[in-house]
Amino acid sequence: MTAFVLPVVIGVAFGAALEQAGLGNARKLAAQFYLEDLTVFKVMFSAIVTAMLGLFWLTQLGVIDPATIAVPETYLRPQLAGGVVFGLGFVLAGLCPGTSCVAAASGRGDGAAVAAGMLVGVFGTGLAFPLLIDFYQSDARGVWTLPSLLHLPYGGVVLLVVLLAIGGFVGAEWMEARS
Amino acid sequence: MTAATARRWLVWVALALGIGAGVVGTPTRRGPVAPPPVHATALRGC
Numbered sequence: 001m002t003a004f005v006l007p008v009v010i011g012v013a014f015g016a017a018l019e020q021a022g023l024g025n026a027r028k029l030a031a032q033f034y035l036e037d038l039t040v041f042k043v044m045f046s047a048i049v050t051a052m053l054g055l056f057w058l059t060q061l062g063v064i065d066p067a068t069i070a071v072p073e074t075y076l077r078p079q080l081a082g083g084v085v086f087g088l089g090f091v092l093a094g095l096c097p098g099t100s101c102v103a104a105a106s107g108r109g110d111g112a113a114v115a116a117g118m119l120v121g122v123f124g125t126g127l128a129f130p131l132l133i134d135f136y137q138s139d140a141r142g143v144w145t146l147p148s149l150l151h152l153p154y155g156g157v158v159l160l161v162v163l164l165a166i167g168g169f170v171g172a173e174w175m176e177a178r179s
Numbered sequence: 180m181t182a183a184t185a186r187r188w189l190v191w192v193a194l195a196l197g198i199g200a201g202v203v204g205t206p207t208r209r210g211p212v213a214p215p216p217v218h219a220t221a222l223r224g225c
Contacts, residue, residue: 053196060203155204162197166190 015102018043024102026094026110033091036179038172049165056158074141081135093117 021043022028031037058064090096093114095103100118103111125132146157180188 049193053193053200056200056204057196153205155200155202158204159197159201162193162200166194169190 014098015105018099018102019106023099024106024108024111026103026108029096029099030091030094034179035175038176041172042169045165045168049162052158052161056155071143071145074144075137075139076141077139078136089118089121 018024022039023043028037029040032040055064055069059066086096093100093110095111095114097115097118100111100114104115105111129136146152146161147154150157152160
């Protein structure tokens with residue numbers, strides 16, 4: 001039962017946090033691409049740093065068993081293509097999948113339209129999947145992580161990402177103050 | 180506590196935890212700290 005209830009509770013909390021951060025507003029998200037409002041960058045980087053530090057320390061303390069953590073494998077070219085499609089959709093709609101659900105839930109028509117478009121896209125991709133499956137499974141690189149790619153110790157990469165985040169926040173505040 | 184003060188505190192906490200991770204998670208004479216083993220495929224999204 002917990003396996004069904006917990007994801008719903010986490011999902012609602014995630015949606016509420018996105019709405020609270022103003023990310024249900026397409027204008028705010030689109031302003032990210034013009035470097036006028038870097039809320040998306042700050043919220044997402046904060047989430048990455050929180051999750052990364054939480055995971056590192058909870059693993060160190062023995063609370064989380066690292067063997068239970070799943071990391072997606074890298075299929076380089078298909079994932080790059082997916083990133084381009086995602087980015088184009090994001091710029092066009094001003095919303096990404098999570099924020100479109102948040103916008104729709106808070107009664108915004110554009111959010112509902114984007115969420116509906118996303119579902120149509122998912123359905124269309126499912127129908128066309130036999131044509132796409134060879135590309136989908138191509139260019140497999142196994143599991144890539146920053147420590148293995150950079151040949152750096154795990155803790156060193158954690159510190160590096162924290163420093164990058166803090167530098168990024170300072171830069172973002174400076175850019176926002178300028179615009 | 181104002182939002183700005185809370186934010187400043189959070190930055191210091193993140194920095195302290197990050198420096199701690201850099202120290203604890205870096206190989207020493209006792210042996211390297213390995214990153215979590217990785218397996219399986221899962222979907223993620225924003």
